[in-house]
Amino acid sequence: MATNRPNSGDTATLLISCPDHRGIVAEVTHFIFTYNGNILHSDQHNDDETGTFFMRIEWDLKDFSIKKDKIAQAFEAIAEKFKMEWHLEFSTRVTKMAIFVSRFDHCLWDLMTRQRSGELDAEVVCIISNHTDCQSIAEYFKVPYYHLPVSRDKKAEDEARQWEILKKHKVDLIVLARYMQILSDAFVQRYKNRIINIHHSFLPAFIGAKPYHQAYSRGVKIIGATSHYVTADLDQGPIIEQDVTRISHRDTVTDLVQKGKNLEKMVLSRAVRLHLDHKILVFGNKTVVFD
Amino acid sequence: MATNRPNSGDTATLLISCPDHRGIVAEVTHFIFTYNGNILHSDQHNDDETGTFFMRIEWDLKDFSIKKDKIAQAFEAIAEKFKMEWHLEFSTRVTKMAIFVSRFDHCLWDLMTRQRSGELDAEVVCIISNHTDCQSIAEYFKVPYYHLPVSRDKKAEDEARQWEILKKHKVDLIVLARYMQILSDAFVQRYKNRIINIHHSFLPAFIGAKPYHQAYSRGVKIIGATSHYVTADLDQGPIIEQDVTRISHRDTVTDLVQKGKNLEKMVLSRAVRLHLDHKILVFGNKTVVFD
Amino acid sequence: MATNRPNSGDTATLLISCPDHRGIVAEVTHFIFTYNGNILHSDQHNDDETGTFFMRIEWDLKDFSIKKDKIAQAFEAIAEKFKMEWHLEFSTRVTKMAIFVSRFDHCLWDLMTRQRSGELDAEVVCIISNHTDCQSIAEYFKVPYYHLPVSRDKKAEDEARQWEILKKHKVDLIVLARYMQILSDAFVQRYKNRIINIHHSFLPAFIGAKPYHQAYSRGVKIIGATSHYVTADLDQGPIIEQDVTRISHRDTVTDLVQKGKNLEKMVLSRAVRLHLDHKILVFGNKTVVFD
Amino acid sequence: MATNRPNSGDTATLLISCPDHRGIVAEVTHFIFTYNGNILHSDQHNDDETGTFFMRIEWDLKDFSIKKDKIAQAFEAIAEKFKMEWHLEFSTRVTKMAIFVSRFDHCLWDLMTRQRSGELDAEVVCIISNHTDCQSIAEYFKVPYYHLPVSRDKKAEDEARQWEILKKHKVDLIVLARYMQILSDAFVQRYKNRIINIHHSFLPAFIGAKPYHQAYSRGVKIIGATSHYVTADLDQGPIIEQDVTRISHRDTVTDLVQKGKNLEKMVLSRAVRLHLDHKILVFGNKTVVFD
Incomplete structure (x- = not known):
């Protein structure tokens, strides 16, 4: 198997789409901050035609206080609140x-x-x-x-x-x-x-x-x-x-x-x-x- | 009337299309040379699919020995020989x-x-x-x-x-x-x-x-x-x-x-x-x- | 005076640069959310070489509960905490x-x-x-x-x-x-x-x-x-x-x-x-x- | 040896540079026509600053009546007349x-x-x-x-x-x-x-x-x-x-x-x-x- 990966550190990436709503960015960034994550990249987009909000946010897991296999579970409450469709991706998973x-x-x-x-x-x-x-x-x-x-x-x-x-x-x-x-x-x-x-x-x-x-x-x-x-x-x-x-x-x-x-x-x-x-x-x- | 022309000298331009045939370029360039024209630009193209030859040739009229209004007439014989569709354009005509x-x-x-x-x-x-x-x-x-x-x-x-x-x-x-x-x-x-x-x-x-x-x-x-x-x-x-x-x-x-x-x-x-x-x-x- | 402006709504834009630090995005977005602002655009960048954080965030002022001339004052505490250089711009100011x-x-x-x-x-x-x-x-x-x-x-x-x-x-x-x-x-x-x-x-x-x-x-x-x-x-x-x-x-x-x-x-x-x-x-x- | 050539036919290409002079194109194309060559591509350029003429002309050798190893010799007279620097290249030579x-x-x-x-x-x-x-x-x-x-x-x-x-x-x-x-x-x-x-x-x-x-x-x-x-x-x-x-x-x-x-x-x-x-x-x- 051909494997040769760039060194991209140990990061998590959330990909989110949901109906646009005040406070989404604040809650998502607060979630990451609360558990001591350092945001590396954050990008968002509002589709005015359909009223849809999109977000991609990537943070460093070095000092993050939730274990990888528990992050999804921890995030679930926010996801439900805003009716998000979402994925969670890890840089270490090839x-x-x-x-x-x-x-x-x-x-x-x-x-x-x-x-x-x-x-x-x-x-x-x-x-x-x-x-x-x-x-x-x-x-x-x-x-x-x-x-x-x-x-x-x-x-x-x-x-x-x-x-x-x-x-x-x-x-x-x-x-x-x-x-x-x-x-x-x-x-x-x-x-x-x-x-x-x-x-x-x-x-x-x-x-x-x-x-x-x-x-x-x-x-x-x-x-x-x-x-x-x-x-x-x-x-x-x-x-x-x-x-x-x-x-x-x-x-x-x-x-x-x-x-x-x-x-x-x-x-x-x-x-x-x-x-x-x-x-x-x-x-x-x-x-x-x-x- | 708005007029403001670039100084493009006194040139003639022939635009030619005809069935592809050996000798076209030689005859056209010979025609210009014979009457003392200096070729400034020459470009040609053969369309292989249809067997069509295209040419654009521009020359300086400074020492050209045929008068502008007689050039078309002089070129007619070559045009007929090769069954050309052609235009003759002058830089002085705006x-x-x-x-x-x-x-x-x-x-x-x-x-x-x-x-x-x-x-x-x-x-x-x-x-x-x-x-x-x-x-x-x-x-x-x-x-x-x-x-x-x-x-x-x-x-x-x-x-x-x-x-x-x-x-x-x-x-x-x-x-x-x-x-x-x-x-x-x-x-x-x-x-x-x-x-x-x-x-x-x-x-x-x-x-x-x-x-x-x-x-x-x-x-x-x-x-x-x-x-x-x-x-x-x-x-x-x-x-x-x-x-x-x-x-x-x-x-x-x-x-x-x-x-x-x-x-x-x-x-x-x-x-x-x-x-x-x-x-x-x-x-x-x-x-x-x-x- | 020539004036002919695109209709860009009534928005505020913060331009921020400061030493990179955990929690900046969370605090800035929380500030906007707290006073009922709807974020329209948010972009950030970390310059790894110098450890500098950059942010541009634009929000709708329609339901924002702080008046325009008081926003800067209200934001001052966050700005000082993170040692920000910052500007506040309004879309209505041409x-x-x-x-x-x-x-x-x-x-x-x-x-x-x-x-x-x-x-x-x-x-x-x-x-x-x-x-x-x-x-x-x-x-x-x-x-x-x-x-x-x-x-x-x-x-x-x-x-x-x-x-x-x-x-x-x-x-x-x-x-x-x-x-x-x-x-x-x-x-x-x-x-x-x-x-x-x-x-x-x-x-x-x-x-x-x-x-x-x-x-x-x-x-x-x-x-x-x-x-x-x-x-x-x-x-x-x-x-x-x-x-x-x-x-x-x-x-x-x-x-x-x-x-x-x-x-x-x-x-x-x-x-x-x-x-x-x-x-x-x-x-x-x-x-x-x-x- | 790695060899895998595109099928480019059997052609000759002349690359010419010389002092600009009336009649070069006419003579070169006449030379090719005289010996029954069919011109495939012809391009020229005059550098006005230095008064230099450049030409690239490629023709089909199928019915050309001079053998490859004699073409250079046959062209020599024209080359000397116009003081050309020139190369002759063949598509069959890899x-x-x-x-x-x-x-x-x-x-x-x-x-x-x-x-x-x-x-x-x-x-x-x-x-x-x-x-x-x-x-x-x-x-x-x-x-x-x-x-x-x-x-x-x-x-x-x-x-x-x-x-x-x-x-x-x-x-x-x-x-x-x-x-x-x-x-x-x-x-x-x-x-x-x-x-x-x-x-x-x-x-x-x-x-x-x-x-x-x-x-x-x-x-x-x-x-x-x-x-x-x-x-x-x-x-x-x-x-x-x-x-x-x-x-x-x-x-x-x-x-x-x-x-x-x-x-x-x-x-x-x-x-x-x-x-x-x-x-x-x-x-x-x-x-x-x-x-």
Whole structure:
């Protein structure tokens, strides 16, 4: 298993969303202060349209007087009072990540070298592919590689095998690194807001197949890439990150593909990193990203 | 009439498109050399898909031995041989530009101050608007301002009046600086590839009305603006220039509108400048931009 | 006087810097909550190198139970406890801004049209120039224009006259919109962290005169602009905002100047807006920008 | 040896610089046309300051009636007439590239995966390092790895050994992929305009050691990376490519280093690709980049 984590200290992070209400920040910060926690980062957002309050607060656990496994319980009263949806994350708990890949290897290389250099706070516990092309990369990084061919008429069966592997490795997060296969609704539901995809266009432009061909044909002057959580609707999930690059009439479809690969790598790795650092809150079909 | 031109010397520019064929560049450059022209800029492009050749070549007329009004005639033989579509433009002939505007004034201010500073090689011969809001700007810059209210049921009549004004001022180029009104097909046809619009989204995403609302609702992380030639199909014409800017969950629709205004100004003025400098060739629904 | 303010409600903003200490956030938010304030924005930062804590917190005054003119007094105890340097700003108090300009008018146009459209929450109370070129712009926007020629040998006298005008108009903020004159240390000291300059390079590259010529001569592929608070050391003050644009070997110095003008406008207006919205904290020679 | 070349057909490319003179383009294109060559790309530039003309012209050799090894000879007359400095390059001749690396491996990974995917038209014939850290990467890609420790007092000896290896592998181009060692003038002179370095700042800002620390200390809002040909003067050689990324007060030096790694990879690989595709002409201390 590939493990190489940045030294991020021993911290707790609360991710909160709830109906907006006077006094939330005061109570949450008072809670942390009362038990001797030192706030390292605090960010909040009010969505005026829906009257929703969002908060991310991270504090140092060094002198915190509640033990890790009792913090959630202690916080429960405040959470109930304000009708919060909330998560509590610890920096010492490393996210177990599975990478799904097809034949294109650029995003896989990019994720693995970033993980290796300590940029991504995760263990890559397995790589799953419908092809064998990327096997040697897995071997180099000493990550188990599962070659699972898929076919349209046996989707349920194929996914059952994938499911076994994910269970075996206790996978927290699935990254589709140009996997190019559509997952079933049931599968997606099990990993709600925990499957990150990279789509090779500036969504919502050029949804679906062959976006670079679509972009070429429309004659756009800029192309993009979009990383989003996977939902039942193709390329419609909550957008985490996007980026673009300039093209010209000189660029063929092949050039777009090549320029796009740079975008895909950048955008996917940024989105994965934001997820691993617990900086994303999903609401409706949008994201709040506390970067 | 507002006139303030950059000193661009006395040059001729040929814009050529034709079926690709060996020897075109050699003959065109030989033609210029034979008559003692000094080539200042030359750019070419082959579209492999359609087998089309594009060229823009600009030369100094100082010692050129053919008079301006005889150059086209002299070039005709080469043009016919290679079945060229071509234009001949002279730097000494200033483009007469009309600006159509509604109530938003940011693009009008931007175009007028750039024209005044010599950045845009054009005369602004008139401003046409369905509102009176921008009248004082026209007065400041001493440009005739025509207030022509429009109504859905009298479109033909309204356009007839616009047409009179354009004829009177011998308008070469129409710039829709957030005009917000749809022109009839007949009107568009008369000014084919000579009407430039700014659409406040990254086309083809968010076609039609209220693109900033659409962008907000989809939760994109980047917004854009697109400048294109107007065709009969709304927001579907050949794209000249695009640009984008980053947004976040903190940005309300009002913020998007404000950030977008910066984009609109930049993108529209760049597109207008490329047109004025004779750097754009349209083919099919795309542009070749020799910048 | 040109006044056209965005509707930003009735809010108070605290800007705080102090030695980092447990419990600051808890106490500040508790203070606001106690008196029935609703927090709209809260941002904080810890500078680990110097152990300094920074905070910007803005709350709605609608139901706040302390009157505006008593808030500072009420907050004093907390401020003293944590040894804070702090400001209290009210959204209803409009900043009085003076613009200094020389012959280049692009930044002046840009600031005035943005102010007019409600993008900048300020009154432009006067324009001061050592030339008459921009007088008609001031007239259009109905802002008093003072033509004050300057000469090296009478600097003290010249500044005394400027000083009179600033006093008369109760100026809060001076914006040097390509003013091109160096202010004396005494003058700068009186408006510490309240004079914003735009330098036409990507500082610290190309300090001093003719930065576009320097950039051309070095053969860089990107040029920039930098907005900073003015200090006694030329082009060395705390940087507020920077931006860049790509150039190529085709760009002459004249092209750099023109591309640079776009940058200068964008960067200066963003910096001014951040200042007007009370989003900047200066520490040492750096800024914390809570955008 | 790692070889995986994009299919770029069989073409010849002429790179020309000479005193500007009427008729150069006509003669060069006539030469190609006479011998039945089809021009694929042609780009030119006039440097008005020095009166120098630059040209890059690439043509298809399919039906060209002069054999490859006779083209130079045939062109000689034109070259002499116009006093040209010129190179003739063939797409079928693959550049032999050596990569020098120290302990940081991100640029090496990036170059190797791009070369492997066909993005870089080169053979990586050897990797030379003063450390052993990157040995396993070389093994994975099956490229000879030479571990050559260096010391200040034996520079000549160290370089002699490097020189042997370069000779043995017939190296055309040296890429310093964060090599962090200064090469002697004699060494640099032997590979004039054939050593590409990546400097981790936006030159000319932050020359020399620890540029990210310098950037942090100055409080800039944007950091950059610069790729340039190595000359005798440290970080002063002709700039090929630069790029930048935005930072904020939240970024520590460690964050700058990480954000900078992305820039370094992008900028270095673009510069190397431009060199491999024969798109760079050096004049004085600047480059003409025909991209």
